[in-house]
Amino acid sequence: MMPPLTKGHLHMTSLASTIAADIQPIRHSSIPAKVGLALALTALADWLFYGERIGLSLSLFAIAIAVVSVLFNHAALDLRRAWTSAAVLVAGLVPAVEELNPLSFLILVAALLMALLLATNPETTELVERARALRNFILLGPFRFFPDVLQIFNMSAFTRGIALWLLPAALGTVFVALFAAANPVIEQWVSLLNPKIILDYVSIPRVLFWTMMLALVWPFIHVRWRRKKVVTADVADVPLPPPLPPLVSAEFLGPSTILRSLILFNLLFAAQSILDGLYLWGHVALPANMTYAAYAHRGAYPLIATALLAAAFVLVAMRPGGPAEKSAVIRPLVYLWVGQNVLLVASSILRLDLYVDIYMLTYWRIAAFIWMGLVALGLILIVARIALDRSNRWLVSANLIALTIVLYSCSLMNFDAFIADYNIAHSQEGTGKGVQIDVYYLARLGPQALPAMEKLIPLRTDVNNLARWRDQLVETQHLDMAWRAWGLRTWRLQRRLDAEARGQSGSQPAG
Known part of the structure; x- marks a missing residue:
């Protein structure tokens, strides 16, 4: 409808204009109910017509359309026209x-x-007017469904909603991708979203049938007849209306976005945590065509990447002085999410431990254990920073102190000997199960692997090959004992080798 015209005080003129108007304005609040009834009628048409022979079913469907039309347009009826119709x-x-x-x-x-027409359009009394109204109804009515349904939405709120969900949806997609890389069960779920698989269960002709029926029944439910109306009014020089207010712009990292993100992320991480609790910690039977090894030996590194990304989001979202830092709703969600990330890191450590049990220990795997521990500590420190209301500078300092302590401790660790002893103790030669020891990697560890290699020689059949590697390591050890290359660790190793040599010579019977 044209808005009422305001009479001014200067230069008033008379203006006659012809506009197109509706008998009944659209009531947005009724459109959702009408859409529901339109879908119900379409479902009825599917049951009555699709793939079936048509006869009495068409008459029943016409009666159903008439009943639904009366239900939503009874206000325009009077008794005489109702009986005539x-x-x-x-x-x-x-x-x-x-x-x-x-x-x-x-x-x-x-x-x-x-x-x-007779029931809902009393304005048309002449034959020509009725013919024109029916023509417009037939030609334009089937194309009104989607434009009418779109009027449900407040575009300003719709745009703001998209902005609020953009970051949660984007990061949520990244997390799902990382979980799919780490978890074969989630990978199977994601594979079901393949459009090709979905289309295998969707009948394109049936979709077209539903679309056509929605377009045909909608004009009978949401009745809108067009007519001409002449409006005459005195118009003055009315000041221009103020410009429309801009769309409400959602702050990209405002409390609303952060709240939605945390709710979504907690749900996603809960799914991963539940699956790990069932299959990794609880040893529940896996789905068909999936082995426990395939589940346990995948994804330690993608899960750590997930935890790091989560930590970065928390740092940005809960920045000191930010709008979300003091929120009584957001803070518990942050604590819950960080707790789930710590559990995620624990699952990653368990996965790596299971992997090492089968495929032995290496320097890179030790580094991964240490790195995962630092990530878990960093997550705990993030919670401490938020709870104690400290600055990011405090957080960085605490992490640097932890990193320094760990690196200093690692510098004192004899990883060569530890790796060699662990691999011998968990190899097929040492336990009767697992994989065979990688002699080449054992030799690459250097002279510190000599005690472990001495244990391995009696357990292998290729003694000559092992003896050759051992002799090379012994020669390297002698070179390291020179005063220029001397080190305390090398000296302790030499003392151990000398003691073992004396023990072996003392245990041999005198000849």
């Missing part, structure tokens, strides 16, 4: 009930249209 509809139904053929079909459609 009912009589027209019954007259149109009789030939179709007698026998459905092209002629009775056309009569039924014409009766349904005429009954709707």
